[in-house]
Amino acid sequence: MPKASEEQRLDLINAQQRLRAEGRSAVVVVTGVDGSGRHRLVNALTHGLDTRGVKVHAWSREDAPGSDRPPLWKYWQGLPAQGQVAVYLDGWYAEPLDRALRGASPELSAIRQLEAQLIGHGSVLVKLWVERPLAEARRDLRKRLKREARDPTLSEQRVLAAEDGAQDQLDALRAHSEGWTMLSGKAPEVAADQAREALIAAMSAPTPPVPVPGHHRNRGAQALAALDMSAALSKKASNKQLPEAQAELARRIWAARARGQSTVVVLEGADAAGKGGVIRRLTDPLDARLFQVVPVAAPSDEERARPYLWRFWRHLPKAGQVLIFDRSWYGRVLVERVEAFCRRDEWQRAFDEINDFEAQLTDHGAVVRKFWLHISPEEQLKRFEDRAETPHKRHKLTDEDWRNREKWDDYRVAVEDAVARTHSAKAPWTLVPANCKRHARLAVIQTLIDALAPD
Missing domain, CATH: 3.40.50.300 (P-loop containing nucleotide triphosphate hydrolases)
Structure with a gap:
């Protein structure tokens, strides 16, 4: 596992302490296709922080909670309190990734609203995409499955069965969801270092001003005045x-x-x-x-x-x-x-x-x-x-x-x-x-x- 230098670890801890002192939280999303090195990156990030204030949310497709509730329910449950850091493996991008692998365009409006609410609350949002061409990831995945003599998981099955246009859809997903720090899956040491620096910078930055939406009150609305307040039942x-x-x-x-x-x-x-x-x-x-x-x-x-x-x-x-x-x-x-x-x-x-x-x-x-x-x-x-x-x-x-x-x-x-x-x-x-x-x-x-x- 790529480890942080003493200087970088100190910067991470100091940034985490500032986050706690300011009463802010941090949400980190790490994603990419299976075989890109996501798990290794989550480990590298987590062990660089004070783990008493960190919680990692990583579910396989088979055991993800909340299948009988709206899709984003499970991610809301894990949102961190002020001063805490939550790290999501794929997080709310798990379903869009699956759709992209099937060659379909993802629906992102609910995700954009969730991320806007996090930022509006003052949370730090860091999005890390571990880049690995789909063809390479699929080739390495086959080798690993053979070496480990096991069947693929559901998420691995989706990579192996990806449609021809999946790479284009993955690129489109990344472009349309915005705000990603791109990391190379071919260079895990460099990727881990860049990820830690991105988190340090985000936790150290001042809180950005939140845009004030325009207020469009319907001043002609008189719905209450139109009610028949004499309505009665014996x-x-x-x-x-x-x-x-x-x-x-x-x-x-x-x-x-x-x-x-x-x-x-x-x-x-x-x-x-x-x-x-x-x-x-x-x-x-x-x-x-x-x-x-x-x-x-x-x-x-x-x-x-x-x-x-x-x-x-x-x-x-x-x-x-x-x-x-x-x-x-x-x-x-x-x-x-x-x-x-x-x-x-x-x-x-x-x-x-x-x-x-x-x-x-x-x-x-x-x-x-x-x-x-x-x-x-x-x-x-x-x-x-x-x-x-x-x-x-x-x-x-x-x-x-x-x-x-x-x-x-x-x-x-x-x-x-x-x-x-x-x-x-x-x-x-x-x-x-x-x-x-x-x-x-x-x-x-x-x-x-x-x-x-x-x-």
Whole structure:
């Protein structure tokens, strides 16, 4: 294994310590075709660093986790905390590499969005491509398999069976994904030295300014004002219709489980809008094995140490499961925006990040439905006063709830923006008039029934 010189190792350790002192993380992706020397390079990099702050993620195609979740899920799980270094062997380029070897053009939009989020969070991103002509790599691989008297792994099989146009597709993949440091697979000592220097330079460089995206608010959007806030359902009608709807929802969720389709439900709304009551009516008819409810509060220290969406990626359901978010990733463009808990560039960038995140869920086959439970200021005040006077509800009311009423108009503008910029055919918003709790509960359940196929 190519070893670092004492001087270079000291530079690596010093750069790693600066990274830790600045509260930044480093993500290193090492890729290239099998037989190019990727594994040797990962070893050379890792052993040059203080390994207490390094984690290597290297999966074979056979044992990669998360096959029943969106493709990037497994990479989000391993993103490093501040001060840490994560090294990915192939990482999110594993699938594009496989497609290139089959002679197909890769899809890179989700990868570009992931890398943009890493950089936006202040992470150092180092991409190392170990170059080896495909014909040479294939020849050497055959020799190694013969010498070791074994069958090829899945990834090795893909190299051996590569299509005629694979080299051109590999070159195109490298060109279109940008930002690579090119290393020669024929000279492992030189490649290792160059890789360490690239990492030192990246960890030592000052944090680059993050571009502030243009803000394109649809100032004509008045979706909330158009709602019929008098919508109501009598107790008698609810007693008849709600159990019927709950039974049908349970049947459809069981059918979704049978076909391996997950469901993601997002519930947002003002304080006291009735989210808890809706969740209770959603989950009452469901087998407890089928669902999970994720209450979302202020991010923890562990969550703040990583890109914003990390804490939501980690909860994504297995195939056939139902995941209900009591508040969600929309906190960034709602409460964090209004209360200035994040920078302006962060919440403006979040609209595109959210759209990409939800597209990855629906592209993987998940049903995604998002609800805003809308109540009037007068109804909210009535519910606050009821909470204050009812002993078993009093814990739900905080000083912050009263203070947030002063920013009602700011929150309304933020909600209108969020709906206008993140509504899509596959992940639509449903705005629910919720002054009548019975009406809101049935409306949410009926919307989910309509979204799920009956069998």
